[in-house]
Amino acid sequence: METADTIWQNGEFVPWDEATTHVLSHGLHYGTGVFEGIRCYETERGPAVFRHREHLDRLQKSAELYYFQLPYSTEQLREATHELIRRNELGSCYIRPLAYRGYGNLGLYATDAPIDVIVAAFPWGVYLGEEGQRHGIRARVSSWRTISGDSLIPHAKAAGQYLNSVLAKTEATNAGYDEAILLDQYGRVSEGSGENVFVVRDGTICTPPHTAAILDGITRNSVVQIARDLGYTVEERDIARAELYLADEVFLTGTAAELVPVREVDDHPLGEPGEITRVIQAKLDDALHGRAEEYLEWLDFVERITAAA
Numbered sequence: 001m002e003t004a005d006t007i008w009q010n011g012e013f014v015p016w017d018e019a020t021t022h023v024l025s026h027g028l029h030y031g032t033g034v035f036e037g038i039r040c041y042e043t044e045r046g047p048a049v050f051r052h053r054e055h056l057d058r059l060q061k062s063a064e065l066y067y068f069q070l071p072y073s074t075e076q077l078r079e080a081t082h083e084l085i086r087r088n089e090l091g092s093c094y095i096r097p098l099a100y101r102g103y104g105n106l107g108l109y110a111t112d113a114p115i116d117v118i119v120a121a122f123p124w125g126v127y128l129g130e131e132g133q134r135h136g137i138r139a140r141v142s143s144w145r146t147i148s149g150d151s152l153i154p155h156a157k158a159a160g161q162y163l164n165s166v167l168a169k170t171e172a173t174n175a176g177y178d179e180a181i182l183l184d185q186y187g188r189v190s191e192g193s194g195e196n197v198f199v200v201r202d203g204t205i206c207t208p209p210h211t212a213a214i215l216d217g218i219t220r221n222s223v224v225q226i227a228r229d230l231g232y233t234v235e236e237r238d239i240a241r242a243e244l245y246l247a248d249e250v251f252l253t254g255t256a257a258e259l260v261p262v263r264e265v266d267d268h269p270l271g272e273p274g275e276i277t278r279v280i281q282a283k284l285d286d287a288l289h290g291r292a293e294e295y296l297e298w299l300d301f302v303e304r305i306t307a308a309a
């Protein structure tokens, strides 16, 4: 991975290589952490973090869902992130805030163990590759079902839950595919291992609803708004597996991947990215890079100069 100079750790800026943790930290053993994946883009007005507050709000909610409280407010984390971007002299970058239960108690009821918080920012290209973004990726429906709300909390972006994504992604990659699409416990389409899913049929854009054990993706939300603003009909509804094969177009959305067309599912060809995918992808790209007036409010601009100390 590409690195940067410094990482924000529990209120301080520490050199990248020194941002370490105790091996008996609770989160390492039980996955008791919550995190975010955020992107900052270079714009004409300098670096801008896409939907920063929404991501930090989701971080706070993920923590709350697992009964822990972050020792920093959204505003404190937002300011720390701005300063981190400045100190690392970054433009476009990926931002990874993580809050995990730290060292002090290895029992499962460990409310007295501290909550450690870090924010890292570093360069990271689009997750499924530029080629994938242009010509589409090959996806495979996973043999692993997505975690159910009966056992964990799909709405939370929690560290331990990602073992499910790791299994699905590993299976798909080992079989020669680019990404996995997981079904929920009832066999309905849920989401990718790190993206939400959209299916276009007869001009209507469909995406699984919250009841399909999805993460409430911030890119998903942005794409739904963009699509509606462009005059398309968007339906949140259950999607059958076969609809992935019968679709006119399929695409995935996520912060790391942005909007990625799918050109093949389970060896059923869908072809080169379709018209609707292209139009929405271009508009999202404009929004991310500050070229869309109507979505400027989604950008949290990073002032280049630190406020006087």
Ligand code: PMP
Binding pocket: 037, 157, 165, 191, 192, 193, 194, 195, 196, 214, 215, 216, 217, 218, 219, 220, 253, 254, 255, 256
């Ligand atoms: N689903 C899962 C499981 C994810 O990990 C992600 C990435 N955070 C998404 C969906 C997309 O969410 P977002 O658009 O907020 O990045």
